[in-house]
Amino acid sequence: MKCRICHTKEANQTGAHIFPAWMISSAFDEESRTRDHEIIWTIRTVNTPRPFFGRQVKPDKIVETIGRELWEDEIKNQINPVTMDHIWCRDCEKRFSMIEEYFLINVDRKTENFNFGETCHILTLESVNVFLVRLFIYSVVVRADLVNFAGFKLYSKTQKRLVKFLNRYLAPDLSETIKRIDQSYNKGQLLRYPFRLIKTEHIKGDTSNLIYIHDRYEKPYCFLINRYILQFYGKGNHAIHKPTSFYGISGIISKSSNIRNYKETSFRLCLWNRDVWRKVLDRIVEVQATIEFKQIVKMVVNGYRKTYGYKPSRDQVNEMLKRIFDLN
Numbered sequence: 001m002k003c004r005i006c007h008t009k010e011a012n013q014t015g016a017h018i019f020p021a022w023m024i025s026s027a028f029d030e031e032s033r034t035r036d037h038e039i040i041w042t043i044r045t046v047n048t049p050r051p052f053f054g055r056q057v058k059p060d061k062i063v064e065t066i067g068r069e070l071w072e073d074e075i076k077n078q079i080n081p082v083t084m085d086h087i088w089c090r091d092c093e094k095r096f097s098m099i100e101e102y103f104l105i106n107v108d109r110k111t112e113n114f115n116f117g118e119t120c121h122i123l124t125l126e127s128v129n130v131f132l133v134r135l136f137i138y139s140v141v142v143r144a145d146l147v148n149f150a151g152f153k154l155y156s157k158t159q160k161r162l163v164k165f166l167n168r169y170l171a172p173d174l175s176e177t178i179k180r181i182d183q184s185y186n187k188g189q190l191l192r193y194p195f196r197l198i199k200t201e202h203i204k205g206d207t208s209n210l211i212y213i214h215d216r217y218e219k220p221y222c223f224l225i226n227r228y229i230l231q232f233y234g235k236g237n238h239a240i241h242k243p244t245s246f247y248g249i250s251g252i253i254s255k256s257s258n259i260r261n262y263k264e265t266s267f268r269l270c271l272w273n274r275d276v277w278r279k280v281l282d283r284i285v286e287v288q289a290t291i292e293f294k295q296i297v298k299m300v301v302n303g304y305r306k307t308y309g310y311k312p313s314r315d316q317v318n319e320m321l322k323r324i325f326d327l328n
């Protein structure tokens with residue numbers, strides 16, 4: 001199979017990260033180690049497979065997490081939901097690593113201070129190359145699209161455009177990439193997709209963050225990638241629409257000053273302290289729990305109907321739910 005990015009080489013990269021390892025590690029490991037130490041849960045409660053355990057997770061940690069050791073077939077059938085095989089090639093993976101490294105050093109590591117005395121703080125990072133930030137954002141969005149992460153799909157036109165940008169500007173090393181950008185007469189086209197990026201405060205050892213893409217919202221597309229919230233518009237003029245609600249995130253954003261990057265000359269990043277972020281996280285859990293609970297009720301009602309031939313009363317449903325949750 002051919003690489004889905006360059007379309008020329010063999011798609012020979014295995015264990016490729018859909019999101020940079022440094023970006024997601026603290027969601028899966030208390031010590032934020034990047035490979036093989038991860039414990040990855042899915043948010044579902046119904047038909048939930050066991051979490052994915054990285055190879056270096058100690059047996060006692062597994063017992064502590066799920067109350068027993070993994071069975072043979074569970075070990076064999078473990079699937080890491082944030083890595084992929086044979087979608088792109090090793091050379092494209094290297095290009096991704098190069099741009100990830102730029103963002104890590106110049107943005108992520110430079111924004112660890114959240115003591116601004118305000119809940120939302122807007123930073124304008126003057127010394128950061130806006131085009132390189134764009135290429136980083138596009139590399140993440142495109143990878144999520146190519147693997148269809150959590151059902152995510154870009155407009156095919158936008159996807160093709162972003163892949164074209166990646167191929168045109170991303171070189172094997174950073175200096176060549178910068179040269180390509182500098183020499184391009186129409187590099188401005190890179191800045192025509194509006195996006196907002198928010199980084200949230202992290203408390204050491206906390207693994208309650210999520211990797212999630214909303215599969216219904218397109219205006220903008222909404223990503224939660226551990227500490228980062230990304231809202232990305234597939235078309236320039238979509239940004240003038242009121243952002244759709246996203247667990248209260250869009251509401252908070254629209255109240256704060258404009259943090260949109262669009263034809264920008266310097267990159268804007270918004271920092272949210274723990275208080276704001278905690279409220280959003282609670283809201284996400286609440287919404288998901290309600291969805292899952294409704295599914296359980298549906299299962300109970302259907303099971304009852306099949307067994308007894310008629311719909312159970314509300315009291316009967318309550319009684320059965322009580323029994324189910326007492327068992328757990």
Ligand SMILES: [Zn+2]
Nearest residue numbers: 003006089092
């Ligand atoms: Zn390739």
